[in-house]
Amino acid sequence: MKKIKTAIIGAGFIGKAHLEAIRRLGFVDIVAIGQSSQLHADEYASSLKIPKAYGNYMDLLRDDEIEVVHNCTPNHLHFEINKQALLHGKHLLSEKPLTLTSEEAKELYELAQVKGLITGINYNYRQFPMVQQLKNMVQDNDLGEIRIIRGSYLQDWLLYNTDYNWRMEPQYGGETRAISDIGSHLFDLVQYVTDLRIVEVLADISVVHPKRYKPSKSGASFEVNSDVSVNLVDINTEDYCSVMVKFSNGARGVLTVSQVSAGKKNALEINLDGLISSGTWKQEEPFRLQMGYRDKPSETILRDPSLLKKKALPFLHYPSGHEEGWTDSLKNMMHNFYEAVVNNDAISHSVATFKEGYQIMLINDAIVRSVKTGTWEHVKSI
Structure with missing residues:
Protein backbone atom coordinates (compact mmCIF):
# COMPACT_ATOMS: atom_id res chain seq x y z
CA MET A 1 0.00 0.00 0.00
CA LYS A 2 1.36 3.41 -1.00
CA LYS A 3 1.83 5.63 2.02
CA ILE A 4 0.44 9.16 2.13
CA LYS A 5 3.15 11.83 2.30
CA THR A 6 2.39 14.62 4.74
CA ALA A 7 4.00 17.69 6.31
CA ILE A 8 3.49 19.59 9.55
CA ILE A 9 3.89 23.36 9.69
CA GLY A 10 4.55 24.37 13.29
CA ALA A 11 6.02 21.85 15.73
CA GLY A 12 5.05 23.33 19.08
CA PHE A 13 2.81 21.61 21.62
CA ILE A 14 -0.03 20.80 19.22
CA GLY A 15 2.24 20.10 16.25
CA LYS A 16 4.07 17.40 18.18
CA ALA A 17 0.70 15.96 19.23
CA HIS A 18 -0.35 15.76 15.56
CA LEU A 19 2.95 14.08 14.72
CA GLU A 20 2.57 11.38 17.37
CA ALA A 21 -1.02 10.66 16.34
CA ILE A 22 -0.17 10.46 12.64
CA ARG A 23 2.67 8.04 13.24
CA ARG A 24 0.29 5.71 15.07
CA LEU A 25 -1.72 5.23 11.87
CA GLY A 26 0.97 3.28 10.03
CA PHE A 27 -0.03 4.34 6.51
CA VAL A 28 1.13 7.97 6.58
CA ASP A 29 4.74 9.19 6.34
CA ILE A 30 5.67 12.60 7.75
CA VAL A 31 8.25 13.71 5.22
CA ALA A 32 8.67 17.41 6.08
CA ILE A 33 8.52 19.93 8.89
CA GLY A 34 8.04 23.67 8.51
CA GLN A 35 9.19 26.24 11.08
CA SER A 36 9.68 30.00 11.28
CA SER A 37 13.38 29.78 10.38
CA GLN A 38 15.67 27.28 8.70
CA LEU A 39 17.65 26.88 11.93
CA HIS A 40 14.54 25.92 13.91
CA ALA A 41 13.30 23.70 11.09
CA ASP A 42 16.60 21.81 10.97
CA GLU A 43 16.61 21.38 14.76
CA TYR A 44 13.05 20.04 14.86
CA ALA A 45 13.53 17.79 11.83
CA SER A 46 16.62 16.26 13.42
CA SER A 47 15.04 15.70 16.84
CA LEU A 48 11.77 14.36 15.40
CA LYS A 49 13.44 12.18 12.73
CA ILE A 50 11.81 13.94 9.79
CA PRO A 51 13.79 13.95 6.50
CA LYS A 52 12.99 17.43 5.15
CA ALA A 53 13.14 20.81 6.90
CA TYR A 54 11.76 24.07 5.57
CA GLY A 55 12.29 27.51 7.08
CA ASN A 56 9.80 29.00 4.61
CA TYR A 57 6.36 27.42 4.36
CA MET A 58 5.97 28.46 0.72
CA ASP A 59 8.97 26.30 -0.19
CA LEU A 60 7.31 23.41 1.65
CA LEU A 61 4.06 23.92 -0.27
CA ARG A 62 5.97 23.78 -3.56
CA ASP A 63 7.28 20.30 -2.70
CA ASP A 64 5.34 17.98 -5.04
CA GLU A 65 5.98 14.95 -2.83
CA ILE A 66 3.79 16.42 -0.07
CA GLU A 67 0.11 15.54 -0.42
CA VAL A 68 -1.27 16.70 2.93
CA VAL A 69 -0.44 19.67 5.17
CA HIS A 70 -1.16 20.08 8.89
CA ASN A 71 -1.30 23.74 9.91
CA CYS A 72 -0.29 23.82 13.58
CA THR A 73 0.92 27.41 13.69
CA PRO A 74 -0.29 30.27 15.96
CA ASN A 75 -3.75 31.67 15.19
CA HIS A 76 -2.67 34.68 13.13
CA LEU A 77 -0.93 32.43 10.60
CA HIS A 78 -3.86 30.09 10.01
CA PHE A 79 -5.58 32.02 7.23
CA GLU A 80 -2.69 32.71 4.88
CA ILE A 81 -1.06 29.29 5.28
CA ASN A 82 -4.41 27.52 4.86
CA LYS A 83 -5.18 29.58 1.78
CA GLN A 84 -1.81 28.90 0.19
CA ALA A 85 -2.01 25.19 0.99
CA LEU A 86 -5.34 24.97 -0.86
CA LEU A 87 -4.01 27.02 -3.78
CA HIS A 88 -1.06 24.61 -4.01
CA GLY A 89 -3.42 21.61 -4.15
CA LYS A 90 -2.71 20.15 -0.72
CA HIS A 91 -5.25 18.35 1.41
CA LEU A 92 -5.42 20.29 4.65
CA LEU A 93 -6.02 19.74 8.36
CA SER A 94 -6.01 23.04 10.23
CA GLU A 95 -5.80 23.77 13.91
CA LYS A 96 -8.58 25.85 15.42
CA PRO A 97 -9.80 28.50 15.24
CA LEU A 98 -9.90 28.31 11.44
CA THR A 99 -8.98 32.01 11.14
CA LEU A 100 -8.96 35.24 13.15
CA THR A 101 -12.09 36.65 11.47
CA SER A 102 -15.31 35.36 9.94
CA GLU A 103 -14.45 37.13 6.66
CA GLU A 104 -11.27 35.08 6.38
CA ALA A 105 -13.15 31.89 7.34
CA LYS A 106 -15.73 32.56 4.63
CA GLU A 107 -12.98 32.93 2.02
CA LEU A 108 -11.38 29.63 3.04
CA TYR A 109 -14.72 27.82 3.11
CA GLU A 110 -15.53 28.99 -0.42
CA LEU A 111 -12.02 28.24 -1.70
CA ALA A 112 -12.14 24.71 -0.26
CA GLN A 113 -15.42 24.10 -2.07
CA VAL A 114 -13.90 25.20 -5.38
CA LYS A 115 -10.72 23.15 -4.95
CA GLY A 116 -12.51 19.93 -3.93
CA LEU A 117 -9.71 18.90 -1.58
CA ILE A 118 -10.05 17.02 1.72
CA THR A 119 -10.16 19.65 4.46
CA GLY A 120 -10.85 19.53 8.18
CA ILE A 121 -10.36 21.29 11.51
CA ASN A 122 -8.93 19.59 14.57
CA TYR A 123 -11.90 19.67 16.94
CA ASN A 124 -10.69 16.40 18.38
CA TYR A 125 -13.13 16.18 21.31
CA GLY A 325 -7.84 9.52 26.43
CA TRP A 326 -6.84 12.77 24.77
CA THR A 327 -4.02 11.37 22.64
CA ASP A 328 -6.32 8.59 21.45
CA SER A 329 -8.93 11.14 20.38
CA LEU A 330 -6.24 12.72 18.21
CA LYS A 331 -5.42 9.37 16.67
CA ASN A 332 -9.13 8.87 15.87
CA MET A 333 -9.14 12.33 14.34
CA MET A 334 -6.19 11.50 12.08
CA HIS A 335 -7.64 8.12 11.13
CA ASN A 336 -10.98 9.59 10.03
CA PHE A 337 -9.31 12.44 8.16
CA TYR A 338 -6.82 10.23 6.32
CA GLU A 339 -9.44 7.63 5.43
CA ALA A 340 -11.02 10.31 3.26
CA VAL A 341 -7.63 11.17 1.73
CA VAL A 342 -6.79 7.54 0.96
CA ASN A 343 -10.21 6.76 -0.50
CA ASN A 344 -10.68 10.17 -2.14
CA ASP A 345 -14.10 10.14 -0.53
CA ALA A 346 -16.34 12.36 1.58
CA ILE A 347 -14.88 13.03 4.99
CA SER A 348 -16.36 11.45 8.13
CA HIS A 349 -19.04 13.47 9.92
CA SER A 350 -16.85 13.22 13.02
CA VAL A 351 -14.35 15.59 11.41
CA ALA A 352 -15.25 19.28 11.57
CA THR A 353 -15.50 20.92 8.16
CA PHE A 354 -14.43 24.40 7.06
CA LYS A 355 -18.14 25.26 6.91
CA GLU A 356 -18.47 24.37 10.59
CA GLY A 357 -15.31 26.33 11.37
CA TYR A 358 -16.80 29.33 9.58
CA GLN A 359 -20.01 28.94 11.63
Whole structure:
Protein backbone atom coordinates (compact mmCIF):
# COMPACT_ATOMS: atom_id res chain seq x y z
CA MET A 1 0.00 0.00 0.00
CA LYS A 2 1.36 3.41 -1.00
CA LYS A 3 1.83 5.63 2.02
CA ILE A 4 0.44 9.16 2.13
CA LYS A 5 3.15 11.83 2.30
CA THR A 6 2.39 14.62 4.74
CA ALA A 7 4.00 17.69 6.31
CA ILE A 8 3.49 19.59 9.55
CA ILE A 9 3.89 23.36 9.69
CA GLY A 10 4.55 24.37 13.29
CA ALA A 11 6.02 21.85 15.73
CA GLY A 12 5.05 23.33 19.08
CA PHE A 13 2.81 21.61 21.62
CA ILE A 14 -0.03 20.80 19.22
CA GLY A 15 2.24 20.10 16.25
CA LYS A 16 4.07 17.40 18.18
CA ALA A 17 0.70 15.96 19.23
CA HIS A 18 -0.35 15.76 15.56
CA LEU A 19 2.95 14.08 14.72
CA GLU A 20 2.57 11.38 17.37
CA ALA A 21 -1.02 10.66 16.34
CA ILE A 22 -0.17 10.46 12.64
CA ARG A 23 2.67 8.04 13.24
CA ARG A 24 0.29 5.71 15.07
CA LEU A 25 -1.72 5.23 11.87
CA GLY A 26 0.97 3.28 10.03
CA PHE A 27 -0.03 4.34 6.51
CA VAL A 28 1.13 7.97 6.58
CA ASP A 29 4.74 9.19 6.34
CA ILE A 30 5.67 12.60 7.75
CA VAL A 31 8.25 13.71 5.22
CA ALA A 32 8.67 17.41 6.08
CA ILE A 33 8.52 19.93 8.89
CA GLY A 34 8.04 23.67 8.51
CA GLN A 35 9.19 26.24 11.08
CA SER A 36 9.68 30.00 11.28
CA SER A 37 13.38 29.78 10.38
CA GLN A 38 15.67 27.28 8.70
CA LEU A 39 17.65 26.88 11.93
CA HIS A 40 14.54 25.92 13.91
CA ALA A 41 13.30 23.70 11.09
CA ASP A 42 16.60 21.81 10.97
CA GLU A 43 16.61 21.38 14.76
CA TYR A 44 13.05 20.04 14.86
CA ALA A 45 13.53 17.79 11.83
CA SER A 46 16.62 16.26 13.42
CA SER A 47 15.04 15.70 16.84
CA LEU A 48 11.77 14.36 15.40
CA LYS A 49 13.44 12.18 12.73
CA ILE A 50 11.81 13.94 9.79
CA PRO A 51 13.79 13.95 6.50
CA LYS A 52 12.99 17.43 5.15
CA ALA A 53 13.14 20.81 6.90
CA TYR A 54 11.76 24.07 5.57
CA GLY A 55 12.29 27.51 7.08
CA ASN A 56 9.80 29.00 4.61
CA TYR A 57 6.36 27.42 4.36
CA MET A 58 5.97 28.46 0.72
CA ASP A 59 8.97 26.30 -0.19
CA LEU A 60 7.31 23.41 1.65
CA LEU A 61 4.06 23.92 -0.27
CA ARG A 62 5.97 23.78 -3.56
CA ASP A 63 7.28 20.30 -2.70
CA ASP A 64 5.34 17.98 -5.04
CA GLU A 65 5.98 14.95 -2.83
CA ILE A 66 3.79 16.42 -0.07
CA GLU A 67 0.11 15.54 -0.42
CA VAL A 68 -1.27 16.70 2.93
CA VAL A 69 -0.44 19.67 5.17
CA HIS A 70 -1.16 20.08 8.89
CA ASN A 71 -1.30 23.74 9.91
CA CYS A 72 -0.29 23.82 13.58
CA THR A 73 0.92 27.41 13.69
CA PRO A 74 -0.29 30.27 15.96
CA ASN A 75 -3.75 31.67 15.19
CA HIS A 76 -2.67 34.68 13.13
CA LEU A 77 -0.93 32.43 10.60
CA HIS A 78 -3.86 30.09 10.01
CA PHE A 79 -5.58 32.02 7.23
CA GLU A 80 -2.69 32.71 4.88
CA ILE A 81 -1.06 29.29 5.28
CA ASN A 82 -4.41 27.52 4.86
CA LYS A 83 -5.18 29.58 1.78
CA GLN A 84 -1.81 28.90 0.19
CA ALA A 85 -2.01 25.19 0.99
CA LEU A 86 -5.34 24.97 -0.86
CA LEU A 87 -4.01 27.02 -3.78
CA HIS A 88 -1.06 24.61 -4.01
CA GLY A 89 -3.42 21.61 -4.15
CA LYS A 90 -2.71 20.15 -0.72
CA HIS A 91 -5.25 18.35 1.41
CA LEU A 92 -5.42 20.29 4.65
CA LEU A 93 -6.02 19.74 8.36
CA SER A 94 -6.01 23.04 10.23
CA GLU A 95 -5.80 23.77 13.91
CA LYS A 96 -8.58 25.85 15.42
CA PRO A 97 -9.80 28.50 15.24
CA LEU A 98 -9.90 28.31 11.44
CA THR A 99 -8.98 32.01 11.14
CA LEU A 100 -8.96 35.24 13.15
CA THR A 101 -12.09 36.65 11.47
CA SER A 102 -15.31 35.36 9.94
CA GLU A 103 -14.45 37.13 6.66
CA GLU A 104 -11.27 35.08 6.38
CA ALA A 105 -13.15 31.89 7.34
CA LYS A 106 -15.73 32.56 4.63
CA GLU A 107 -12.98 32.93 2.02
CA LEU A 108 -11.38 29.63 3.04
CA TYR A 109 -14.72 27.82 3.11
CA GLU A 110 -15.53 28.99 -0.42
CA LEU A 111 -12.02 28.24 -1.70
CA ALA A 112 -12.14 24.71 -0.26
CA GLN A 113 -15.42 24.10 -2.07
CA VAL A 114 -13.90 25.20 -5.38
CA LYS A 115 -10.72 23.15 -4.95
CA GLY A 116 -12.51 19.93 -3.93
CA LEU A 117 -9.71 18.90 -1.58
CA ILE A 118 -10.05 17.02 1.72
CA THR A 119 -10.16 19.65 4.46
CA GLY A 120 -10.85 19.53 8.18
CA ILE A 121 -10.36 21.29 11.51
CA ASN A 122 -8.93 19.59 14.57
CA TYR A 123 -11.90 19.67 16.94
CA ASN A 124 -10.69 16.40 18.38
CA TYR A 125 -13.13 16.18 21.31
CA ARG A 126 -15.68 14.83 18.85
CA GLN A 127 -13.51 11.72 18.59
CA PHE A 128 -13.85 10.38 22.16
CA PRO A 129 -15.79 7.10 22.35
CA MET A 130 -18.13 8.35 25.07
CA VAL A 131 -18.86 11.53 23.14
CA GLN A 132 -19.93 9.30 20.27
CA GLN A 133 -22.02 7.26 22.72
CA LEU A 134 -23.79 10.39 23.96
CA LYS A 135 -24.34 11.67 20.43
CA ASN A 136 -25.94 8.38 19.42
CA MET A 137 -28.10 8.35 22.56
CA VAL A 138 -29.39 11.79 21.54
CA GLN A 139 -30.06 10.56 18.00
CA ASP A 140 -31.91 7.51 19.34
CA ASN A 141 -34.05 9.75 21.60
CA ASP A 142 -32.76 8.06 24.77
CA LEU A 143 -32.71 11.46 26.48
CA GLY A 144 -35.89 12.74 24.92
CA GLU A 145 -36.02 16.20 23.40
CA ILE A 146 -33.04 18.25 24.56
CA ARG A 147 -34.29 21.38 26.34
CA ILE A 148 -31.34 22.63 28.42
CA ILE A 149 -27.64 22.52 27.51
CA ARG A 150 -24.99 23.47 30.05
CA GLY A 151 -21.29 23.39 29.36
CA SER A 152 -17.96 24.71 30.50
CA TYR A 153 -14.31 24.65 29.57
CA LEU A 154 -12.13 25.69 32.50
CA GLN A 155 -8.35 25.98 32.82
CA ASP A 156 -5.94 27.61 35.27
CA TRP A 157 -2.76 28.08 33.25
CA LEU A 158 -3.26 31.88 33.13
CA LEU A 159 -4.37 32.28 36.76
CA TYR A 160 -1.56 34.58 37.89
CA ASN A 161 -0.72 38.02 36.52
CA THR A 162 2.78 36.66 35.89
CA ASP A 163 1.35 34.16 33.38
CA TYR A 164 1.69 35.33 29.81
CA ASN A 165 1.22 33.93 26.30
CA TRP A 166 1.08 35.25 22.74
CA ARG A 167 -2.66 34.48 22.69
CA MET A 168 -3.20 37.60 24.81
CA GLU A 169 -2.10 39.85 21.96
CA PRO A 170 -4.97 40.49 19.49
CA GLN A 171 -2.65 40.68 16.48
CA TYR A 172 -1.61 37.07 17.15
CA GLY A 173 -4.58 35.49 18.95
CA GLY A 174 -7.49 37.54 17.65
CA GLU A 175 -10.03 39.90 19.21
CA THR A 176 -11.08 37.22 21.69
CA ARG A 177 -8.90 34.78 23.63
CA ALA A 178 -10.67 32.32 25.94
CA ILE A 179 -13.72 32.44 23.65
CA SER A 180 -11.82 31.53 20.48
CA ASP A 181 -9.14 29.35 22.08
CA ILE A 182 -11.24 27.00 24.21
CA GLY A 183 -14.76 28.32 23.65
CA SER A 184 -14.55 27.24 20.03
CA HIS A 185 -14.12 23.63 21.22
CA LEU A 186 -17.11 23.94 23.55
CA PHE A 187 -19.39 25.53 20.96
CA ASP A 188 -18.42 22.91 18.39
CA LEU A 189 -18.93 20.01 20.78
CA VAL A 190 -22.44 20.93 21.99
CA GLN A 191 -23.61 21.56 18.43
CA TYR A 192 -22.06 18.32 17.18
CA VAL A 193 -23.44 16.08 19.93
CA THR A 194 -26.97 17.55 19.84
CA ASP A 195 -27.14 18.34 16.11
CA LEU A 196 -28.56 21.72 17.15
CA ARG A 197 -27.31 25.13 16.07
CA ILE A 198 -26.59 28.10 18.34
CA VAL A 199 -28.84 30.88 17.01
CA GLU A 200 -28.72 33.63 19.67
CA VAL A 201 -26.29 34.65 22.41
CA LEU A 202 -26.14 36.97 25.41
CA ALA A 203 -22.58 37.25 26.66
CA ASP A 204 -20.59 38.65 29.56
CA ILE A 205 -16.80 38.72 29.82
CA SER A 206 -14.18 39.60 32.40
CA VAL A 207 -10.54 40.59 32.06
CA VAL A 208 -9.47 39.34 35.48
CA HIS A 209 -5.96 40.72 35.09
CA PRO A 210 -6.09 44.06 33.20
CA LYS A 211 -2.30 44.14 33.49
CA ARG A 212 0.14 41.24 33.26
CA TYR A 213 3.89 40.81 33.39
CA LYS A 214 5.16 40.01 29.91
CA PRO A 215 8.51 38.19 29.74
CA SER A 216 11.18 39.44 27.38
CA LYS A 217 11.31 35.98 25.80
CA SER A 218 8.09 34.22 24.84
CA GLY A 219 7.58 30.64 25.98
CA ALA A 220 5.48 27.75 24.80
CA SER A 221 1.82 27.41 25.71
CA PHE A 222 1.23 25.98 29.21
CA GLU A 223 4.88 26.65 30.08
CA VAL A 224 5.58 28.30 33.44
CA ASN A 225 7.40 31.59 32.93
CA SER A 226 10.76 31.68 34.72
CA ASP A 227 12.18 34.70 32.87
CA VAL A 228 13.30 37.38 35.33
CA SER A 229 13.11 40.18 32.73
CA VAL A 230 9.47 41.29 32.47
CA ASN A 231 7.41 44.34 31.55
CA LEU A 232 3.97 45.27 32.89
CA VAL A 233 1.56 45.48 29.92
CA ASP A 234 -2.15 46.13 29.39
CA ILE A 235 -4.42 43.16 28.65
CA ASN A 236 -7.57 43.62 26.55
CA THR A 237 -8.61 40.02 25.84
CA GLU A 238 -10.90 38.12 28.19
CA ASP A 239 -9.87 35.64 30.87
CA TYR A 240 -13.49 34.53 31.38
CA CYS A 241 -16.77 34.50 29.48
CA SER A 242 -20.27 33.16 30.15
CA VAL A 243 -22.78 32.99 27.33
CA MET A 244 -26.51 32.44 27.62
CA VAL A 245 -27.52 30.58 24.49
CA LYS A 246 -30.65 29.84 22.45
CA PHE A 247 -30.59 26.81 20.17
CA SER A 248 -32.37 26.10 16.90
CA ASN A 249 -34.99 23.82 18.54
CA GLY A 250 -35.84 26.40 21.22
CA ALA A 251 -33.58 24.84 23.86
CA ARG A 252 -31.74 27.16 26.24
CA GLY A 253 -28.30 26.92 27.79
CA VAL A 254 -25.31 28.51 29.46
CA LEU A 255 -21.73 28.00 28.26
CA THR A 256 -18.77 29.18 30.35
CA VAL A 257 -15.07 29.40 29.57
CA SER A 258 -12.24 30.44 31.86
CA GLN A 259 -8.46 30.31 31.83
CA VAL A 260 -8.18 31.52 35.45
CA SER A 261 -10.03 28.80 37.42
CA ALA A 262 -7.61 27.34 39.98
CA GLY A 263 -7.28 23.57 39.90
CA LYS A 264 -8.97 23.19 36.51
CA LYS A 265 -6.39 21.90 34.06
CA ASN A 266 -8.42 20.96 30.98
CA ALA A 267 -11.92 20.69 32.41
CA LEU A 268 -14.22 20.49 29.39
CA GLU A 269 -17.72 19.37 30.41
CA ILE A 270 -21.11 19.17 28.69
CA ASN A 271 -24.48 18.51 30.31
CA LEU A 272 -27.56 17.73 28.24
CA ASP A 273 -30.97 17.85 29.94
CA GLY A 274 -33.68 16.07 27.97
CA LEU A 275 -37.33 15.41 28.77
CA ILE A 276 -36.53 11.76 29.62
CA SER A 277 -33.03 11.85 31.11
CA SER A 278 -29.87 13.89 31.37
CA GLY A 279 -26.34 13.07 30.24
CA THR A 280 -23.00 14.46 31.41
CA TRP A 281 -19.55 13.95 29.89
CA LYS A 282 -16.28 15.30 31.34
CA GLN A 283 -13.07 15.35 29.32
CA GLU A 284 -10.92 14.74 32.39
CA GLU A 285 -12.96 11.57 33.07
CA PRO A 286 -13.49 10.59 29.44
CA PHE A 287 -14.27 6.92 29.99
CA ARG A 288 -17.67 7.49 31.61
CA LEU A 289 -21.08 9.04 31.00
CA GLN A 290 -23.24 10.04 33.95
CA MET A 291 -26.95 9.56 33.25
CA GLY A 292 -29.66 11.06 35.43
CA TYR A 293 -33.36 10.16 35.79
CA ARG A 294 -36.30 11.43 37.82
CA ASP A 295 -37.91 8.12 38.74
CA LYS A 296 -34.94 5.77 39.10
CA PRO A 297 -31.36 5.93 40.35
CA SER A 298 -28.72 7.67 38.30
CA GLU A 299 -26.34 5.41 36.41
CA THR A 300 -22.81 5.50 35.04
CA ILE A 301 -22.05 4.11 31.60
CA LEU A 302 -18.41 3.05 31.26
CA ARG A 303 -16.33 2.81 28.11
CA ASP A 304 -16.93 -0.87 27.42
CA PRO A 305 -17.32 -2.27 23.88
CA SER A 306 -20.04 -4.64 25.09
CA LEU A 307 -22.15 -1.78 26.50
CA LEU A 308 -21.95 0.96 23.89
CA LYS A 309 -24.00 1.66 20.81
CA LYS A 310 -22.86 0.14 17.53
CA LYS A 311 -22.03 3.48 15.89
CA ALA A 312 -19.68 4.37 18.75
CA LEU A 313 -17.62 1.18 18.47
CA PRO A 314 -15.24 2.35 15.67
CA PHE A 315 -13.93 4.96 18.12
CA LEU A 316 -12.91 2.29 20.67
CA HIS A 317 -9.70 0.30 20.28
CA TYR A 318 -9.09 -1.47 23.59
CA PRO A 319 -11.07 -3.62 26.05
CA SER A 320 -12.95 -2.17 29.01
CA GLY A 321 -10.61 -0.85 31.70
CA HIS A 322 -7.83 -0.08 29.18
CA GLU A 323 -8.66 3.58 29.09
CA GLU A 324 -8.38 5.79 26.03
CA GLY A 325 -7.84 9.52 26.43
CA TRP A 326 -6.84 12.77 24.77
CA THR A 327 -4.02 11.37 22.64
CA ASP A 328 -6.32 8.59 21.45
CA SER A 329 -8.93 11.14 20.38
CA LEU A 330 -6.24 12.72 18.21
CA LYS A 331 -5.42 9.37 16.67
CA ASN A 332 -9.13 8.87 15.87
CA MET A 333 -9.14 12.33 14.34
CA MET A 334 -6.19 11.50 12.08
CA HIS A 335 -7.64 8.12 11.13
CA ASN A 336 -10.98 9.59 10.03
CA PHE A 337 -9.31 12.44 8.16
CA TYR A 338 -6.82 10.23 6.32
CA GLU A 339 -9.44 7.63 5.43
CA ALA A 340 -11.02 10.31 3.26
CA VAL A 341 -7.63 11.17 1.73
CA VAL A 342 -6.79 7.54 0.96
CA ASN A 343 -10.21 6.76 -0.50
CA ASN A 344 -10.68 10.17 -2.14
CA ASP A 345 -14.10 10.14 -0.53
CA ALA A 346 -16.34 12.36 1.58
CA ILE A 347 -14.88 13.03 4.99
CA SER A 348 -16.36 11.45 8.13
CA HIS A 349 -19.04 13.47 9.92
CA SER A 350 -16.85 13.22 13.02
CA VAL A 351 -14.35 15.59 11.41
CA ALA A 352 -15.25 19.28 11.57
CA THR A 353 -15.50 20.92 8.16
CA PHE A 354 -14.43 24.40 7.06
CA LYS A 355 -18.14 25.26 6.91
CA GLU A 356 -18.47 24.37 10.59
CA GLY A 357 -15.31 26.33 11.37
CA TYR A 358 -16.80 29.33 9.58
CA GLN A 359 -20.01 28.94 11.63
CA ILE A 360 -17.96 28.95 14.86
CA MET A 361 -16.46 32.28 13.79
CA LEU A 362 -19.97 33.68 13.27
CA ILE A 363 -20.83 32.62 16.83
CA ASN A 364 -17.70 34.41 17.97
CA ASP A 365 -18.83 37.56 16.12
CA ALA A 366 -22.23 37.47 17.81
CA ILE A 367 -20.61 37.09 21.24
CA VAL A 368 -18.40 40.12 20.59
CA ARG A 369 -21.44 42.16 19.51
CA SER A 370 -23.37 41.03 22.60
CA VAL A 371 -20.56 42.08 24.94
CA LYS A 372 -20.58 45.53 23.34
CA THR A 373 -24.37 46.00 23.26
CA GLY A 374 -25.36 44.12 26.42
CA THR A 375 -28.24 42.54 24.50
CA TRP A 376 -29.15 39.27 22.79
CA GLU A 377 -27.49 38.97 19.40
CA HIS A 378 -28.49 36.75 16.48
CA VAL A 379 -25.90 34.35 15.05
CA LYS A 380 -25.76 34.61 11.29
CA SER A 381 -26.20 31.31 9.49
CA ILE A 382 -24.35 30.18 6.38
